[in-house]
Amino acid sequence: ANALAGEQMAGGTTLTRHIMTKRGTAIPVADLALIMERIELIAKRIARELAAAGLSGEHGYTGETNVQGEQVKKLDQWGNQVFLDAFEQGYPVCSLISEEMDEPHHYSVNCPDNSYCVLYDPIDGSSNTDVNGSLGTIFAVKKRAPGHSHGIEDILVPGTQQLIAGYILYGPAAQLIYTAGAGVDIFTLDRTLGEFILWKENVKMPAHGSVYAVNQANAGKWNEGARKFLAHITSRKDKRTSYSLRYCGAFAADFHRFLLEGGIYLYPGEVAEGGKAKGKLRLMYELAPLSMIAEQAGGRGTTGKKRILEIAATGIHERHPIYIGSAEEVALAESFNVEG
Ligand code: AFP
Numbered sequence: 001a002n003a004l005a006g007e008q009m010a011g012g013t014t015l016t017r018h019i020m021t022k023r024g025t026a027i028p029v030a031d032l033a034l035i036m037e038r039i040e041l042i043a044k045r046i047a048r049e050l051a052a053a054g055l056s057g058e059h060g061y062t063g064e065t066n067v068q069g070e071q072v073k074k075l076d077q078w079g080n081q082v083f084l085d086a087f088e089q090g091y092p093v094c095s096l097i098s099e100e101m102d103e104p105h106h107y108s109v110n111c112p113d114n115s116y117c118v119l120y121d122p123i124d125g126s127s128n129t130d131v132n133g134s135l136g137t138i139f140a141v142k143k144r145a146p147g148h149s150h151g152i153e154d155i156l157v158p159g160t161q162q163l164i165a166g167y168i169l170y171g172p173a174a175q176l177i178y179t180a181g182a183g184v185d186i187f188t189l190d191r192t193l194g195e196f197i198l199w200k201e202n203v204k205m206p207a208h209g210s211v212y213a214v215n216q217a218n219a220g221k222w223n224e225g226a227r228k229f230l231a232h233i234t235s236r237k238d239k240r241t242s243y244s245l246r247y248c249g250a251f252a253a254d255f256h257r258f259l260l261e262g263g264i265y266l267y268p269g270e271v272a273e274g275g276k277a278k279g280k281l282r283l284m285y286e287l288a289p290l291s292m293i294a295e296q297a298g299g300r301g302t303t304g305k306k307r308i309l310e311i312a313a314t315g316i317h318e319r320h321p322i323y324i325g326s327a328e329e330v331a332l333a334e335s336f337n338v339e340g
Contacts (some may be wrong), residue, residue, distance in 0.1 A: 012197035026181030047174035051133040066254040067102040079122030080332035113146040119285040125250020138166040138253025140289040159288030159309035167252040179296040205299040208328040209262025213254040229336040264329035269321035279321040304339030
């Protein structure tokens with residue numbers, strides 16, 4: 001089996017080579033290559049650490065809470081530092097926005113007129129760290145306005161302005177999935193070569209799938225439309241049109257199944273006082289990047305009412321409800337008036 005795996009990699013296309021020959025991207029290829037070289041390094045560092053985390057004792061909590069009131073895992077903090085280290089010499093990236101930092105981080109030395117901001121969740125699904133479950137890293141890149149200050153108005157613009165979006169999945173194999181506006185490509189880390197090798201190019205999400213992912217235990221907190229949608233997809237009697245549930249608690253890992261096989265991931269809002277549904281997942285570094293991947297692959301991402309990529313943020317840690325995946329299932333959800 002080893003010989004066969006090795007044979008398949010012989011002559012494989014590395015991420016670097018694939019980028020250098022890419023056409024039609026929303027960002028100049030030279031800038032794309034410089035930024036993705038850093039993301040690739042980050043992916044390798046995190047993949048290496050996660051593979052050994054069970055030995056190194058990096059599990060558990062730091063005892064602190066983050067800006068969102070959540071307990072901080074040691075790996076969250078460490079993963080954030082990996083990004084800070086990588087982009088210290090990360091020209092042309094001059095700003096970082098992270099789930100793990102209250103405020104943006106700026107590198108004034110990397111700040112020519114032609115510069116970018118990277119938005120990221122370093123360790124997505126961190127509750128999986130203690131059980132050796134799948135984890136992810138989600139990222140997006142936006143252009144900084146020429147002559148910008150430390151203000152971030154130019155970054156709060158809608159996700160349609162993202163130039164690169166993607167995620168890294170740490171499962172049995174580590175994979176890097178990204179788009180620069182010219183299709184979605186998937187690379188798998190060959191640990192012996194230390195290279196991300198092209199696995200699938202210009203991936204298309206099936207228009208229909210037969211799996212859904214949701215934290216169903218929250219259903220009692222949703223509005224009527226979301227509950228009716230759930231009742232609808234769980235009440236199908238005949239095998240051909242019925243759905244199965246799969247949920248692993250890491251957005252990127254759950255989404256990955258739908259990118260490849262179709263279906264729908266939902267995190268409906270919880271109805272708060274005044275009847276407005278409040279989402280849990282974050283717009284800038286969870287929802288918008290994966291919505292760009294979904295759309296580039298022919299799928300969709302919406303709050304149930306509005307296209308995720310058209311939402312301008314009012315703050316960097318803003319949250320929204322999400323329905324994302326195959327076009328058919330997302331349209332079905334919308335038909336139930338899921339966000340009221
Ligand atoms: P973090 O691990 O980055 O804080 O985020 C996890 C997450 O936002 C997302 O990845 C999961 O899909 C979701 O939370 C799981 O949440 P529940 O435990 O509420 O289902």
